[in-house]
Amino acid sequence: SPCPSSQICPASPQNRPPPSSRVRRPLPITETLAEFRLTNDQLLEVKKRMRTEIQNGLGKKTHDNATVKMWPTYVRSTPDGSEKGDFLALDLGGTNFRVLLVKIRSGKRRTVEMHNKIYAIPMEVMQGTGEELFDHIVQCISDFLDYMGMKNTRLPLGFTFSFPCRQTSLDAGILVTWTKGFKATDCEGEDVVGLLREGIKRREEFDLDVVAVVNDTVGTMMTCAYEEATCEVGLIAGTGSNACYMEEMRNIETVEGDVGRMCVNMEWGAFGDNGCLDDIRTEYDRAVDDLSLNPGKQRYEKMCSGMYLGEIVRNILIDLTKRGFLFRGQISETLKTRGIFETKFLSQIESDRLALLQVRSILQQLGLDSTCDDSIIVKEVCGTVSHRAAQLCGAGMAAVVDKIRENRGLDQMDITVGVDGTLYKLHPHFSGIMHQTVKELAPKCNVTFFLSEDGSGKGAALITAVGCRMREQEES
Numbered sequence: 326s327p328c329p330s331s332q333i334c335p336a337s338p339q340n341r342p343p344p345s346s347r348v349r350r351p352l353p354i355t356e357t358l359a360e361f362r363l364t365n366d367q368l369l370e371v372k373k374r375m376r377t378e379i380q381n382g383l384g385k386k387t388h389d390n391a392t393v394k395m396w397p398t399y400v401r402s403t404p405d406g407s408e409k410g411d412f413l414a415l416d417l418g419g420t421n422f423r424v425l426l427v428k429i430r431s432g433k434r435r436t437v438e439m440h441n442k443i444y445a446i447p448m449e450v451m452q453g454t455g456e457e458l459f460d461h462i463v464q465c466i467s468d469f470l471d472y473m474g475m476k477n478t479r480l481p482l483g484f485t486f487s488f489p490c491r492q493t494s495l496d497a498g499i500l501v502t503w504t505k506g507f508k509a510t511d512c513e514g515e516d517v518v519g520l521l522r523e524g525i526k527r528r529e530e531f532d533l534d535v536v537a538v539v540n541d542t543v544g545t546m547m548t549c550a551y552e553e554a555t556c557e558v559g560l561i562a563g564t565g566s567n568a569c570y571m572e573e574m575r576n577i578e579t580v581e582g583d584v585g586r587m588c589v590n591m592e593w594g595a596f597g598d599n600g601c602l603d604d605i606r607t608e609y610d611r612a613v614d615d616l617s618l619n620p621g622k623q624r625y626e627k628m629c630s631g632m633y634l635g636e637i638v639r640n641i642l643i644d645l646t647k648r649g650f651l652f653r654g655q656i657s658e659t660l661k662t663r664g665i666f667e668t669k670f671l672s673q674i675e676s677d678r679l680a681l682l683q684v685r686s687i688l689q690q691l692g693l694d695s696t697c698d699d700s701i702i703v704k705e706v707c708g709t710v711s712h713r714a715a716q717l718c719g720a721g722m723a724a725v726v727d728k729i730r731e732n733r734g735l736d737q738m739d740i741t742v743g744v745d746g747t748l749y750k751l752h753p754h755f756s757g758i759m760h761q762t763v764k765e766l767a768p769k770c771n772v773t774f775f776l777s778e779d780g781s782g783k784g785a786a787l788i789t790a791v792g793c794r795m796r797e798q799e800e801s
């Protein structure tokens with residue numbers, strides 16, 4: 326049947342919509358989606374629970390059992406504008422490895438100039454010995470320094486190493502476990518900065534001053550803070566979900582010292598792993614979790630990050646199809662395929678400018694033969710799932726900004742959050758709903774969100790620059 330560009334489907338004899346009304350959906354669909362609509366009280370409760378978990382992660386006695394780990398990052402300050410010099414940044418987190426030279430100029434005309442080159446990490450290197458991996462990394466750095474003509478300077482370096490790491494100081498990070506296809510031997514349990522320094526030594530060709538191991542969330546905050554001094558929070562809303570912020574040293578009981586502030590990497594994706602969100606999780610959330618690679622883990626992330634939203638949608642669609650409300654009751658092979666609804670598709674389907682005909686054509690591309698009514702339902706399911714994701718993310722952020730405000734004993738506070746991630750950048754409604762939720766749940770904070778890209782490159786260089794500045798201050 327032809328599909329008009331409005332929300333109203335052509336009347337068929339069995340399905341004639343009442344005049345001048347929107348399509349009336351079968352009750353089971355409304356009921357299914359109702360579970361995803363959180364009330365204001367429920368969101369306030371999520372905020373309150375996040376606050377409790379933050380407290381547990383920071384407390385000396387509660388940290389070991391805490392789900393939200395609140396890892397100290399040893400980043401003691403955001404940039405103050407006086408940072409200057411040439412810095413090297415390394416970004417290792419997948420099959421590509423990036424080396425950057427970042428030139429930071431201070432003074433009246435502050436500038437950041439970046440040069441970078443991307444190198445492949447061959448499979449046999451990813452899965453060889455640790456020595457081979459780090460020799461390869463050092464080989465790439467050597468090539469880059471030749472290319473830039475900078476072999477004879479001992480450049481300060483920041484290392485974005487996107488694997489689970491336990492940091493014990495700004496320049497030490499112990500690899501907990503490899504992920505993403507890496508298997509190089511003799512690295513797990515070792516300090517990756519030590520491995521890098523040994524690789525540089527083996528080559529006997531140049532020297533570098535490794536200053537910092539960098540987390541991309543912290544890098545995002547630092548990139549933003551360089552432009553906007555009130556930025557003291559970083560947020561990643563993409564494939565995964567995480568946040569960091571500047572906490573008072575006196576509240577971080579897992580680190581010695583009470584003076585000043587330190588950035589804590591919340592690892593908030595694990596919020597709910599102790600069951601504290603179970604009352605709002607739906608059967609679809611549980612199905613997605615059960616079928617995932619890490620059942621029971623990262624429950625909050627599985628409700629609000631791009632990697633899982635499509636899976637929640639798919640599980641709802643399968644259920645509605647089984648019950649005969651979609652796709653003529655036929656569960657296609659496509660619908661059984663994990664990961665078909667990428668963030669990109671959800672973003673397209675929910676775009677306001679997209680006519681239903683185009684929604685159908687997207688579903689067609691996915692191998693889902695839909696009627697006009699189907700396309701309306703699919704669009705509504707996508708919208709409901711991403712709406713809840715944005716609200717949950719906003720509730721977590723509201724807890725963070727209100728904690729910072731209370732730390733400082735303020736009745737009102739202006740604060741900026743640096744954000745990166747595909748969900749935030751690509752999705753047509755996610756950012757707006759998240760902003761609105763934070764506004765409603767933390768009315769005493771005036772929160773500005775600032776898109777802040779390349780935390781793992783530019784941010785890593787800024788963390789290194791601030792680290793050098795702090796080191797000089799301590800020495801003098």
Ligand SMILES: *[C@@H]1O[C@H](CO)[C@@H](O)[C@H](O)[C@H]1NC(C)=O
Pocket residue numbers: 386390
């Ligand atoms: C940690 O959690 C476990 C399981 O919930 C509990 O049995 C144990 O008493 C807790 N430990 C502390 C120190 O709270």
Ligand SMILES: *[C@@H]1O[C@H](CO)[C@@H](O)[C@H](O)[C@H]1NC(C)=O
Pocket residue numbers: 396418485486487488489490491492539540541542590592781
């Ligand atoms: C940030 O730190 C967490 C935990 O330490 C780790 O899982 C994640 O991979 C880190 N990200 C980067 C980019 O280093």
Ligand SMILES: *[C@@H]1O[C@H](CO)[C@@H](O)[C@H](O)[C@H]1NC(C)=O
Pocket residue numbers: 739771772773
């Ligand atoms: C909120 O913060 C922004 C940015 O700092 C500022 O321009 C604006 O005036 C503030 N609004 C209120 C109501 O304080």
